[in-house]
Amino acid sequence: MYVAVKGGERAIDNAHAWLAEERRGDRTVAEMSVAQIREQLSLAVNRVMAEGSLYDPDLAALAIKQARGDMIEAVFLIRAYRTTLPRFGASEPIDTGAMTCDRRISATFKDAPGGQILGPTFDYTHRLIDFALAAEGDAPDAPQTTPQTGKTPHITGFLAREDLIQTEPAGTETPRDLTREPLDFPADRPLKLQALTRGDEGFVLSMAYSTQRGYGRNHPFVGELRVGQLPVEMEIPELGFAIELGEITVTECETVNQFTGSKTEPPQFTRGYGLVFGHTERKAISMALVDRAMRWQELGEDNVGAPAQDEEFVLSHSDNVQATGFLEHIKLPHYVDFQSELELIRRLRAEAMATRAQEAAE
Amino acid sequence: MSEIDANTDRKARLSTLAQAPGARLAALWQAFGRTPEHETLRPPEIGTVMVRGRAGAVGAPFNLGEMSVTRCSIRLSDGAVGHGYVQGRDKQAARTAALIDALAEAGEAEALEAAILRPLRDEAAAKRTARAARAAATKVEFFTMVRGEG
Structure with a gap:
């Protein structure tokens, strides 16, 4: 059962303002651009595109930024955006x-x-933390050789x-x-x-x-x-x-x-x-x-x-x-549902106690 | 020119424009120096296209997911109609692509080819070759170290 109540508006606004502040983090640290996420966290971007079901690296990078790196939240944002767009058609099956x-x-x-x-694979790497990445410096150029044709x-x-x-x-x-x-x-x-x-x-x-x-x-x-x-x-x-x-x-x-x-x-x-x-x-x-x-x-x-x-x-x-929609909705107010359960269990307990007291008396 | 050849040229042109990096397209268009009068038939519109794959690469088509696409259609004052379709959400790029398409239809194809389309194709090819060259460098060359007897 759902009952509309008012009163959370100010708290919600303030919570969202704090969310924005927390998203930015320590202001003495440089802010990350969407292009940086797109280029340097590209596997995260790929995952958001795949599960968001929308191929758009810039948008996926923005969603990751907005979601503070929460991948499922970012996927959710992409899915929601996608529903606002008209579909022009379907492609030929890709070859x-x-x-x-x-x-x-x-x-x-x-x-x-x-x-x-x-x-560019992680296979055959030793999975040792590379502390050199913590220091700034240019990445080495990858070797090249004659491309295969055909x-x-x-x-x-x-x-x-x-x-x-x-x-x-x-x-x-x-x-x-x-x-x-x-x-x-x-x-x-x-x-x-x-x-x-x-x-x-x-x-x-x-x-x-x-x-x-x-x-x-x-x-x-x-x-x-x-x-x-x-x-x-x-x-x-x-x-x-x-x-x-x-x-x-x-x-x-x-x-x-x-x-x-x-x-x-x-x-x-x-x-x-x-x-x-x-x-x-x-x-x-x-x-x-x-x-x-x-x-x-x-x-x-x-x-x-x-x-x-x-x-x-x-x-x-x-x-x-x-x-996540179904799971997380249970944290939202269920005051009335719970109130009825609470009344039920109080009644059941009262009845059980009364029966027990009566049995003891007999 | 036969209709088929004309379609082939137009297909190549629109395909190149669709994949052009937005900033690069804008720069080449600006350098081309034309701002033709036109009416907008379909204002730039962001939408999606459902990309399909095939089960087992060769079997039944299935829906892989959508990609963002922006399209725009214009008509020049002399009547030539241009269509622009670009990957992503760049409305200006869609309009520019439509203008280039219309001008090419109106007889400026050669000039546009030299100033905009060929550079875009060459740059795309160079980028592709650079990736392919890196891929080729990671090709495994097997050799037998020891062959067991028996």
Whole structure:
């Protein structure tokens, strides 16, 4: 039950003013610009774009500043802003095969055509705090060599050519969109992929990890992980042809998983897929594992009751804005709800005490 | 010029303008030194485009998330119509792109190509090459250290 009361206005205004002051922090320390956040905290920016479901690095950087670095709050701000904008249309599906790769590795083929390109990675670092970063100084220039030309082929393409991996069904041209219609079950794969790519990184990671630990194991190999830039094309109605509207950075992970076979189908590897805005490889790998786990029915596997196999569980709990909204609302005033509970428990106690007193007297 | 060639040129032009850094586009446009009279058909409008991917890179399309896009349409006094679509939320860049598009349609394509579009394309290519050169330097060159016997 909700009852409107007044009286908090001044306190709220003052709280928000103090929030702004605290956000700024010690004024003897230089203020951070949005461009600094965009350039120097780029992985945070990427995460906010992916979970906010809006590719706009400047806006994500501003949201991080406004949210004092609280990532879910920043995602919330992006989502709220997004709802105020008209949608001009939908792009052609992006061609990740045409990606200019910053990074491209395969855990399955050492000599993959196109090679193992490490890119700007934390892998193989010693995870020791670098105190040199605490001192100001220029970053070293990265070495350069002759760029590779031509497209970098997908690893799964080679397996597909020999029919060693399942084919991906074509699907419908216009996928369902969970930002435009309420989520209902069963959800098709495009809807699941949309939910996973905007899902909370921590949640998707934990779900993926649970499959690795045995709750719905699916034996994944990272067939390929690639990070890079590609153009986004959309047909412009007033022109009658498609133009490139911009360039985005995405991370793609294709897993090659345990094979299946049946009386009619010879054994084949199966696959999971992750595709996420920005350089977000932990999320992309996690997404591929959870995508694969949720495909059990399509592949005729057993439901072992693992959380990651349960699409209703995964999709209903992956969205951190929904989750935080429902969770945090319980800290807001519930005076009337609680008052009724309080009266109830007083009455029950009084009754119980009276009964006990009567029993003692008898 | 056939319609297909004209579309190809226009597509290339609009694609270049869409991805141009806002400040750079503004500087090149200012240096070009034209402020043509025009009426605004569609004032600069910020919106989004839903970016789609494909399951498994080759399968069913799915909604990956939106990107911000700003668009604007204008008509020059001689009747040529220009459309500008730019990535991000720069309204001025969308109007500038529309003006460049309209002027190119009105016969100034070569001058605009030399003064604005080619520099933008060259700079974008240089930036891409610089990244690719850094990526290439991180390519692993495997060699066999010891091969076990038996």
